[in-house]
Amino acid sequence: MAIQSSSGGSKPPAPKRLVAPEATAAESDGGRDEGLRPRRLCDYIGQSELKQVLGIAVEATRLRNDALDHVLLYGPPGLGKTTMALVLAEELGVSCRIASAPALERPRDIVGLLMNLQPRELLFIDEIHRLNRVAEELLYPAMEDFRLDLTVGAGPAARTRSLELPPFTLVGATTKAGSLSSPLRDRFGLIQRLEFYSCGDLEAIVSRSAQLLQLELAAEAAAEIAQRCRGTPRIANRLLRRVRDFASVRGIATVEAPVVVEALAMHRVDGRGLDPSDRRLLSLLETSYGGGPAGLDTLAAALGEDPDTLEAVVEPFLLQLGFLQRTPRGRVLTDAGRAHLEAA
Numbered sequence: 001m002a003i004q005s006s007s008g009g010s011k012p013p014a015p016k017r018l019v020a021p022e023a024t025a026a027e028s029d030g031g032r033d034e035g036l037r038p039r040r041l042c043d044y045i046g047q048s049e050l051k052q053v054l055g056i057a058v059e060a061t062r063l064r065n066d067a068l069d070h071v072l073l074y075g076p077p078g079l080g081k082t083t084m085a086l087v088l089a090e091e092l093g094v095s096c097r098i099a100s101a102p103a104l105e106r107p108r109d110i111v112g113l114l115m116n117l118q119p120r121e122l123l124f125i126d127e128i129h130r131l132n133r134v135a136e137e138l139l140y141p142a143m144e145d146f147r148l149d150l151t152v153g154a155g156p157a158a159r160t161r162s163l164e165l166p167p168f169t170l171v172g173a174t175t176k177a178g179s180l181s182s183p184l185r186d187r188f189g190l191i192q193r194l195e196f197y198s199c200g201d202l203e204a205i206v207s208r209s210a211q212l213l214q215l216e217l218a219a220e221a222a223a224e225i226a227q228r229c230r231g232t233p234r235i236a237n238r239l240l241r242r243v244r245d246f247a248s249v250r251g252i253a254t255v256e257a258p259v260v261v262e263a264l265a266m267h268r269v270d271g272r273g274l275d276p277s278d279r280r281l282l283s284l285l286e287t288s289y290g291g292g293p294a295g296l297d298t299l300a301a302a303l304g305e306d307p308d309t310l311e312a313v314v315e316p317f318l319l320q321l322g323f324l325q326r327t328p329r330g331r332v333l334t335d336a337g338r339a340h341l342e343a344a
């Protein structure tokens with residue numbers, strides 16, 4: 001799948017974006033988010049500190065006609081890590097190859113990606129904390145010296161051959177920065193965290209997406225979606241599509257706030273954006289563990305969830321809302337979390 005980028009502004013048109021066969025879930029999501037992604041830094045709403053830091057790095061890189069330093073983006077899923085990698089490629093006028101670490105199983109997968117890179121191209125590796133050891137060790141000299149060290153032959157006759165690589169930029173993305181080995185983390189020149197978006201930024205994102213989808217959405221309706229999307233643009237755009245479905249089936253031309261409330265109640269998304277998995281976690285803590293503390297593995301087993309998913313996907317927003325606390329003895333339901341459950 002190749003994604004043609006738009007040029008925009010006065011910059012020369014960038015070459016095609018390339019998406020490797022190991023496209024990430026976000027990227028291969030039927031291409032659904034594709035039309036809604038911002039393409040340039042100036043269209044990217046929110047994450048002001050990240051934009052400022054990367055904007056300066058991009059500008060300096062352009063002035064030097066160099067490859068951008070390697071970038072590590074971390075934070076909860078859906079906050080725009082893949083989008084930012086594509087924006088960086090667009091700003092630099094180069095292609096971005098997209099891969100996901102779990103798909104880079106065999107050494108030849110990563111070798112193939114590295115050997116096909118063109119000068120100054122971006123290589124985006126999603127879930128980079130899941131790279132296997134061989135792939136990771138191949139990356140070290142590639143990142144540091146643009147060199148690929150290959151072992152040829154086996155046993156006593158084995159020899160190392162080094163191949164020169166063009167200067168390139170690795171953009172790594174992870175929801176679990178703590179799981180990255182320090183030698184890998186230390187090879188990134190820019191390490192940036194993506195934060196949950198403010199309601200104001202999410203409102204602007206929803207209004208922009210509605211315009212692109214040619215949906216008439218009142219400002220208060222955009223605010224209702226913004227409040228229910230867990231601080232996450234990917235969820236905001238997903239909810240917007242559900243609202244659009246609801247409005248088309250009901251023959252509603254202009255979507256006002258009550259339509260959003262009704263449409264999203266059908267999907268069991270509550271007023272603070274909690275979905276059934278969030279509420280199940282909070283209720284379990286309250287009813288089975290007297291509010292906690294309870295260990296992550298215990299909770300995951302009781303919910304039939306994978307502990308990593310619970311920790312990286314479900315918990316961060318509950319922590320952000322102050323409904324849940326992580327303590328050395330386990331997870332604890334807060335008074336605010338209890339009040340939310342009681343009000344539901």
Ligand code: ADE
Nearest residue numbers: 036038043044045205233
């Ligand atoms: N769509 C998804 N994320 C976005 C962002 N950060 N800015 C603008 N549009 C978006």
